[in-house]
Structures are given as structure tokens and as C-alpha cells.
Amino acid sequence: MKFTPHIKFLLAVTLQVVILVGLFVSKSLTSLTGTEVLLKIQPVDPRDPLRGDYVTYQYEISRLPRSSFPALLFPKGPAYGEQVFVPLVKAGDYWTAGYPVLQESPRKKEAVYLKARVVDTGESDFVRLEYGLEQYFIPEGAGQRVSFFNREAFAKIRVDKFGTGVIQELLVDGKKWP
């Protein structure tokens, strides 16, 4: 099949549209169909030049004890950059990390597992994880002099069966923030 210049042009434009729509749909599906969880957060505040103001924070479940990683699955302990799946269990109003941390998502409807990467194995009894959900974009200027200390701050997240999470909103002292 010969590609005329017009067909090549259309294919190129279509690829750009497909990439944009694909990115949007993949995240939207998780937002619409994932299990809703509330995770407790602890914050910091920088600025991203390409996308405006955002708040950076970590979760209560960003640091897990080494004992959460079973020796059978992690004989040498978790390695830097390793992908893991953290089980989430409901504890009152919010969710916290359960046991054990796995290397594959079990993809069970009744269980919620959140995908993470090991970023610091360190020498202590704790392992630091990142979930790719540690930033929340806010209106320009709204992040200045932000402090969540001594306040009850949570992130509402939707998690799909593949362990992918999408942030829905932040709640501070029970109200949507900002």
C-alpha cells in the first residue's frame, strides 16, 4: 500500500491524538473504576516549571519496616528500584499498609494492592518506598507557606486491580484542599 503525503499526514496526526487520548483514558479508567482509599500524608512544597505549583509529600506508608518484606520473596532484602505491591487494609477512617509486601499484584477484587518502587533500603530497620503519587497539583500560589503539620491530612486515591493509583483529592481536617 503506497502512502501518499496526505495519508502520512493523517497517520501522524492520528498518532498524536491516540497518545493523548490513550494517556487520558488510562488514567480516567482508574479514577472511575478503582477502589477508593484514604492515605495519611506528610508534606513538603516545591514548584514544577512545566506544570505549575504542586505540593510534595510522603505517606505514612512510605516507610515500611523490613519485616513487611517476607524473606521467602526477598531473600536478600528489597533492592533499590525493585517494584513491589503493598497490601492496603482499612484501619478506621483511613487505610494503612498490611502484610506481606509482594512482588506481583494478586489482582483479586477483594484485596487492594498499591504499586511502589523501593527507593532506599538503607541501614535502618525501615525501607523507603515511592508510589508515584507523592505530588498534587494546585492553583498557582496556593502552595506558598503551606503546612500540614498538626493537621489531619489525607489523600483520596483510586487504585485499580493492577496496583496503579490516581489521586482524586486532598483532604485536610476533613475538608477538600485547597
Add this chain to the structure above:
Amino acid sequence: MEKAALLARAQHLKSEGKSKEEIYLDLLKSGHRVDEIEAAYKELAKKENEGHMQERTVHIILTVGALLIAAGVFSFVASNWQELGRVTKLLILLVAMLTAHGVGFYMKEKGRYLKTAQAFFLVGSTIYGASIFLIAQMFHIASNWPDGFILWMFGAAAFGFGASSLASLWLAAATGLTATIGHPVEFFGSFSDYSQYIFSSSVFLVIATAVTFASGWLLERVFSGKAVLREIFFVLSAAFLFITLTVLNRDIGDIVSWRVLLLITSAVALALAYKKQLLLSLMGGLIGIGIFWIFQSSTWLESAGITSGISVISGVALIGLIYYVLGHMQREKFMTAYVALGFLSVTGLLFYFSLEDGVRSLTDFFAKHAQKNFTASFGVVGTLSLFLVALLFLLWYSREPRASHNPVLKSSEALGVFAFAAIFTALLFMPELELTRYDQFAYHHNLTPAGFTAALVFNVLIFAELTGFILTGYIRRHIWRINLGALLLFIFIIVKYFDWFFTFLDKSVFFISAGAVLFIVGFLMERGRRYMLHEIHSSH
């Protein structure tokens, strides 16, 4: 009345496509005078201009109106962006992108406004990239997101080839470079503990490697004469190969070190360079090998409990000298890269050791506690021996004349290379030496007599090396060697005065004498340089 009839007749004839001469003849035959016909023709022209002006005015008003509406829409969207739903935001972005591409297409196909079309295509590809990051913002995707730049590169490259838009291809190259810049730094340990690609999938990176390679390959066939862009894409493919290998290595449990992956990638870059005659890939491969040696040898030394880094320095110098000699066996295009890299490596080392900081480093390298006995590391000993043997072999091999397009190494050059190799090898076997002593009252390191001798030796060596390099440029008729050597010599002299003589002279005497010497040296260099360049141009 007659005038009106005449005007109507003239207008009718003009609408039939008659020329001015034909209209005049027709009206003359009808019995009208020349001055009447001229007046009617002028009246007709005046009415036509008014018509055109009206059309133009309408066109301008419509254009300004359209721009105002566009500005209004943009302003409305920007101020209400937060309140708009995600789907609405996506639709706005898609419409903006498709409008830019559509207008560009129309300009190109119907109006033949090719440059304007290219500008609109670039705007469209830019809106596409901005849309990726705006969608990422909608879903709060992490800020360290090189995948966003890679997706931008995919779309811009595809559009570049699909619409024959060079501007989009340059945009693709720029976004690809942006995506790769953050990554290599991670593996240098002290710079960062965080990988930019920690959330990227290896499949995605394999695709990035393939796309950049394919782009370079396609550029050869689709756009002739775009050598720089083609070189950039092939270098990007090597960079993405390295990133892909490191991520794959991470996913399978770090079975090899990143240094080995760098060596593999450098070898691939070199093979690609020779296959496709790519200068940037060649330089990337050669620099990659140098970086591999620095970090691998440091790791070997650390494992063997050796803190002196003198063997790393010697290795860098030997690699530089090997490049210098190898360069003279290459064709012109690659010769410059090899020779320049080799020369700059050795010059850099000599320059550093000619400075106060450099002499102080030598004291650390030669200290007893540094345990500089590099022979405890088999890896270092083996590799340095290999470098020495390779260099000696190349010096021997280059002694015979080759084909006319492969200039041989002159005997004076070979002697110079051998001398520097001997000096940097001898550094490995230096006894414990105190070259500087710390003055705790002045909070400053002072040179000992041995330190002063070492400093003097290195200063003489670098001066001789730079002068020698300039002379090789004269002998070989390579103007770039003369210019590069002269520039570095000038910088060397400037730095020397600030580095060494400042503490020995009164300030005013220092500045006056420094200025005077610089004038004299600068004049002599310029005169010498002009003489050499004149000789070269005359002989050509």
C-alpha cells in the same frame, strides 16, 4: 447620461476580459473621444481600487476579530481552567492542536505558504507536548516524569516525517535530549540517590531506542543534507540504549554494574559511528570509554583498599595518548575527533597538576597512608598494562608511511607521545613525597622545595606540549590545531599569573608586569600565528 453609458460599456468590456488596448479601440469605434475614454477608464480603475480596499478592510476586520475571539477564548480557558472538567480540558487541547495542524495543512496545500505552514506545524506539535503535561497535571502524575518527554518525542518525530516538518523533527530531538539528560547523573552516586526512570517500563524505553534509531535511519532517506539532525538522533538512540540496559538490569536484579553497560553502549556507539560515518557517536563512544575507565578503576582500587588515585590519572593519560595516535590512522573526518580528545585529555591533566591544587593532590597520591601500591589490584594492573602495550604497538605500527589520505605520525610527535606516556607511567612508581605543607597560622598549604620542583616540571611540560601541538598544526597544515593550541596557551598564561606569581610580587608590580608580559606574549603569539597561517595559505 452619455458618460454613464460610456462607463457601463467600458466596465462590460473589462468584465469580458478585454485588455486596455482592446477597450480603447472598441470605444473609439463607437465614436467616443480619447479624453472621454481615458476619464472613463480612470473612473473604472478608481471604483475597482475602492472595491479591493473594501475587500481588504473586511479581511483585516475579520482577521482582527478572529484574533480577538481567539484571545478571548484563550483567556476564558486560562482563567477558568481549574473549574473546567477533565473531558472539556482534553477536548480544548485536542481542538487547539488539530486547528494548528489543520491551518498548517491548508497553508501548505492550498495557499503554498510553506514557511507559514511549517510554523503552524511546529505550533501544533508544541501544543501536543503541552497537552501531555497538562493531562499529567490533571491526574497529578509525578513531576520527575521523563516518560512525558519521550511521548512528546514520539509524536513530534512521527509528525515530522508524516508532514515533512523539519521543525517538528528538531523539536523531537530536543525533547529526546531533555528526556535523557536527567538519567545518567543518577549512576554517579554522589550526585543523586534517585533515578529519573524509576517508574518507567523497560518496554517503553526499548521503543524509545528503536524510534530514535529509526528516525536517524529515515532522515538519511527522506531528508538529504540534514547531517547534524541525523547525528543527534543516532546519539539519542545510543543514550536510550544505555538507559534501557540499566533499567532492564535493575529489573532483573542488577546482575552487572552500570559501568559494564556503559562500556557496551560505548562499543555500540563506536560501531554505529564507523558504519554510518557519525562524528557525534564517535565522540560519545570515545568519551564513554574514558568514563568507564575512571569509575571502574576507582571501584577496583576501592575494593583493594587503595586510596591513591594516581593509577586512574595515569590510565586517563594513556587513553588520551592512544586516541592521539589512533587519530592519525583515521580519515580526516574522524582524525580531528580522536586527536582533539586525546590532546585535551593530556592537556587537562598537565594543566591541573601545574596548579597549586593539583600539586596538593599529588601530595595526597604520594602519601604513605594512601597505599599507592596499585599492584594490589589485578584489574588496574592488567588494564594499565594493556594500555601501555597497545600504545607501544600503535607507535610502532604508525612509523611506516600509509596511503596518502592517512597521515602518519611524525617522529617528533611519536617521541612526544612516548615521553608523556613514560612520565605518566613513572608517576605510578613515585616514592612518598611531601610536596606541600599546611601552614596552620596562614590556613594555607605552602610548597616544599620538592613541591616547587614538581610544579615547575609540570608547568614546563604543559608549555612544551601546547607549543608542540601548535607546531604539529604548522607541519600538517591543520589550522584548527594552531588555533586551539594558541587559545589554550593564552588561557594557560592568564591562569598561571593568578595561580603562582600573585603571592610573590607586590600587587601593583604584579599587575603592571603581568600586563606587560601578556602584551608581549600576545603580540608574539599573534605574529607567530599569522606567520604560520600565512605560510599554510600560501602553500595551498
